Amino acid sequence: xxxxxxxxxxxxxxxxxxxxxxxxxxxxxxxxxxxxxxxxxxxxxxxxxxxxxxxxxxxxxxxxxxxxxxxxxxxxxxxxxxxxxxxxxxxxxxxxxxxxxxxxxxxxxxxxxxxx
Amino acid sequence: xxxxxxxxxxxxxxxxxxxxxxxxxxxxxxxxxxxxxxxxxxxxxxxxxxxxxxxxxxxxxxxxxxxxxxxxxxxxxxxxxxxxxxxxxxxxxxxxxxxxxxxxxxxxxxxxxxxxxx
Numbered sequence: 563x564x565x566x567x568x569x570x571x572x573x574x575x576x577x578x579x580x581x582x583x584x585x586x587x588x589x590x591x592x593x594x595x596x597x598x599x600x601x602x603x604x605x606x607x608x609x610x611x612x613x614x615x616x617x618x619x620x621x622x623x624x625x626x627x628x629x630x631x632x633x634x635x636x637x638x639x640x641x642x643x644x645x646x647x648x649x650x651x652x653x654x655x656x657x658x659x660x661x662x663x664x665x666x667x668x669x670x671x672x673x674x675x676x677x678x
Numbered sequence: 679x680x681x682x683x684x685x686x687x688x689x690x691x692x693x694x695x696x697x698x699x700x701x702x703x704x705x706x707x708x709x710x711x712x713x714x715x716x717x718x719x720x721x722x723x724x725x726x727x728x729x730x731x732x733x734x735x736x737x738x739x740x741x742x743x744x745x746x747x748x749x750x751x752x753x754x755x756x757x758x759x760x761x762x763x764x765x766x767x768x769x770x771x772x773x774x775x776x777x778x779x780x781x782x783x784x785x786x787x788x789x790x791x792x793x794x795x796x
Contacts, residue, residue, distance in 0.1 A: 566720075568720075571718075597784070599787075605766065605789065605790045605792070606787065606789050607768060607770075607787035607790075609784050609785075609786070609787075612784060653720060655721075662728075664709045664711070664728070664772065664785075665711075665723060665726065666711075666721075666723070666770075667723075668713075668720040668722075669720055670719060670720040671720055
C-alpha cells in the first residue's frame with residue numbers, strides 16, 4: 563500500500579530565504595507519480611509540481627523545484643526566495659501509475675509561515 | 679474557464695438531516711473523486727468514479743453515498759449526517775489514462791465545502 567509521510571507539522575522561514583519541505587513515500591510499485599499541492603488560508607488546493615518515478619531530471623516550476631531522491635524514497639519541495647504569499651499548508655501526494663489506478667494518497671501536510 | 683465547482687461552500691446542519699453537496703466539472707474528465715480533510719490527517723478519499731455509472735469506495739466511505747449519472751456531475755450524499763462528518767470536503771477530477779504506460783494526469787480540485795454537523 564502506498565504511504566506518504568510529512569514529518570514537519572509546521573515551519574517558520576524568513577522572507578527571501580529558501581525553504582525545503584520534506585516528503586518521504588513508500589510504495590512497491592516501480593511506476594508512480596509525486597505531486598505537491600499548496601493550500602492557502604482561503605482553502606483551495608493548488609497544484610504546484612509533478613515528478614514521475616522514471617523522469618531523468620528533477621522537476622522545476624518557477625520558484626518551485628522537487629528534490630527527488632529515488633533511492634531514499636524522498637521528494638522534497640524546495641521553494642527559492644520565499645515570499646509572504648508562500649505562507650500556506652503544503653501537501654505531498656502520490657499516485658501509483660498502474661493502469662486503472664487514479665487514486666491520490668496524501669501526507670498530513672506542513673504549515674509554512676513566512677516571516678517578514 | 680476550466681474549473682471544478684462545489685456547492686454549497688459552507689453548510690451548517692443538524693444531526694440526521696439529509697444533505698447533498700454538488701460537484702461539477704467542465705473539462706470532460708472521466709475520473710472524479712471526493713476527499714475529506716481533517717486536521718492532522720491530510721486528505722482522505724471517500725468515493726471515486728472512473729466514469730459514468732462507475733463508482734467505488736475510497737478509504738473512508740462509511741456514512742456517504744455518491745452517484746455518477748452524468749459525466750460532469752458527482753454529488754456527495756450524506757443520508758444521516760453525524761458530528762464526526764464535520765470536515766472540509768473536496769471534489770477533484772482528472773482525465774484517466776487511456777492505456778497502460780501512459781503518463782498520469784493532474785487532478786484538479788474544487789474550492790472545498792466546509793460542513794459542520796451539530
